[in-house]
Amino acid sequence: MEKVRNCPVLAIPGDYILKDPKEIVFPTSYKTHYKENELATLIEIAQLTHAPIRILYIKKDKKLSEKQKENKALLNRIFESVSHTHHELYNVNLQEGVRCFTQSRESEMIAFINKKHNFFGSIFSNPIVKELGNNTNIPILALHDLRN
Numbered sequence: 001m002e003k004v005r006n007c008p009v010l011a012i013p014g015d016y017i018l019k020d021p022k023e024i025v026f027p028t029s030y031k032t033h034y035k036e037n038e039l040a041t042l043i044e045i046a047q048l049t050h051a052p053i054r055i056l057y058i059k060k061d062k063k064l065s066e067k068q069k070e071n072k073a074l075l076n077r078i079f080e081s082v083s084h085t086h087h088e089l090y091n092v093n094l095q096e097g098v099r100c101f102t103q104s105r106e107s108e109m110i111a112f113i114n115k116k117h118n119f120f121g122s123i124f125s126n127p128i129v130k131e132l133g134n135n136t137n138i139p140i141l142a143l144h145d146l147r148n
Contacts, residue, residue: 020049021108030068052083058097111141
């Protein structure tokens with residue numbers, strides 16, 4: 001999933017029976033300025049399956065910065081054609097928070113923007129792909145950061 005950059009990738013666990021998702025979880029830090037064309041595949045899947053998008057923010061800070069507020073509002077505009085809601089979790093790491101959220105709600109897909117990491121970023125941080133891809137039992141849709 002980290003190597004393919006020219007199209008969205010849907011990873012389906014080997015023992016999973018593929019069905020329309022009843023909801024799609026979209027984890028975000030609200031730090032990315034999203035573009036409509038980056039999220040077009042996610043919106044299309046949500047429209048075709050009538051699955052609402054659950055935007056999940058794992059909070060570290062009590063307040064959103066101005067940039068995060070702007071990006072949250074941008075997501076609302078981009079997702080205006082599909083049902084979506086915002087959710088927050090506190091004091092959990094990303095992988096555990098997403099796992100708990102999807103399990104508790106019986107969500108059937110996780111979607112996220114797969115950012116291309118620079119040399120230093122790849123050394124000092126784990127890409128979200130690796131964090132979410134480990135031990136998941138539902139499909140994961142990796143979209144791509146088109147700024148790179």
